[in-house]
Amino acid sequence: MTGEATAPARVRPYEGMFVVFNKEARKTHEYLEEHVKGLLEKVHAKVVRFTKWDQRQLAFEINGQREGIYYLCYFEAPTDAIAHLKRESELSELVLRALILALDRIPTEDELRKRSSSAEEAMREGEELRGEGGFDGGGRRPRGGGGRGDRMGGGDGESDER
């Protein structure tokens, strides 16, 4: 070992989505915002944009909570700080989930608006999903004999049975 100093970690842009819950049931959510910002500051991340994305019902219960407040932030941080940030988020009692994605660059407001609108347009313009069951065969297919039995017979040596 030569004892050379390791090169500092590369700084790159990230997108973070933090799902928090209003633990103290306060009317204002400023304390939650400050909490999330505090987590980012702890790992020396430079916050570029920080917004409250939504407040909505969760699709399933997380830590016994049915509702969550979503904070979306774009920040720049050294690559080795992300593991710390994830750990801090897990230890935090207010943060239910934290999704951190690496980006190539931080998108501008216009780009974000355009992206979401173009996805919606694509769905509108795109051909409608075919009928009830779509191309997959429209609902339930009658299965002769039922179950997986009709698959068998053709296989030579390869059987579905275990």
Add this chain to the structure above:
Amino acid sequence: MPKKKSRIALARARQRRYKKFVDRGPCRFCKKEGLVIEYKDVSTLERLCSQQGKLFSRKRSGNCAKHQRQLKTAVKQARYVGLLPFVG
């Protein structure tokens, strides 16, 4: 007694059925340049998932392989943050 279809008619019918899957043009997302499917587009993702919360097949949604992959990742990320259910 119903008239029996000729062999040629049956073959054409089979061809038509096959064409339905093949000649469908570009996928809906390919038509939009620079489009990125994100986990935040919950309405888009919901429309491409079944009631059980399972992603529709390419055959059904008509997506190309590239966008189906993007969609898959987006659905998984949306599930993680509680925007979509794991089981419907």
